[in-house]
Amino acid sequence: MRSLPDPGFAGDDGAADPALVTALTAYQRDPAGGRADALVALQRTRLLVPVVAVLGEVEHDAQGLARDKTSDMAAVLLRGRDGRSALLAFTGLASLQQWRADARPVPVDAADAARAAVQEGADALVVDVAGPVLFAVEGESLRALADGFELREVAGRPTWVRAEPSPGAGPVR
Numbered sequence: 001m002r003s004l005p006d007p008g009f010a011g012d013d014g015a016a017d018p019a020l021v022t023a024l025t026a027y028q029r030d031p032a033g034g035r036a037d038a039l040v041a042l043q044r045t046r047l048l049v050p051v052v053a054v055l056g057e058v059e060h061d062a063q064g065l066a067r068d069k070t071s072d073m074a075a076v077l078l079r080g081r082d083g084r085s086a087l088l089a090f091t092g093l094a095s096l097q098q099w100r101a102d103a104r105p106v107p108v109d110a111a112d113a114a115r116a117a118v119q120e121g122a123d124a125l126v127v128d129v130a131g132p133v134l135f136a137v138e139g140e141s142l143r144a145l146a147d148g149f150e151l152r153e154v155a156g157r158p159t160w161v162r163a164e165p166s167p168g169a170g171p172v173r
Helices: 018-029 031-043 093-099 110-119 139-146
Strands: 046-060 066-075 077-079 085-089 104-109 124-127 135-138 149-154 157-162
Touching (some): 018 031, 031 135, 031 149, 031 157, 046 085, 046 093, 046 110, 085 110, 110 124, 139 149
Parallel strands (some): 085 124
Antiparallel strands (some): 046 104, 124 135
């Protein structure tokens, strides 16, 4: 089982990033025209990856009743009807709780969420599966985001380019 690193989002109140909400709303109205802007907003924000308890071992008491002996916490992979899998992530606590109230949020930046998806062998990173706007990052975009590339406009087209931090600059949070 893989683990997600703790990125330390001090002061995070669990609200969705307003710029990402705006970009996803535009994407919902025009998926083809809004996809690049949604990816740009996504790559700069914190997501919440849900973890849930997974039963490890069951033991039976003297009366034959089963009870949990061990359990683990695990990130959630969703398998679609087509057999492909996706790691789930959410823009904020409200959308996570709409999906599953007992899930625990782990705040990570989008690149870390994409890396976790790739490490788990997932085909996609699905954001806000229960709404308000479902957004999937897959294929080249998933791999580029996981590898630390940034989506920028080059010659009038959105292109994944290697991110080059400014001297002395830390990560954008």
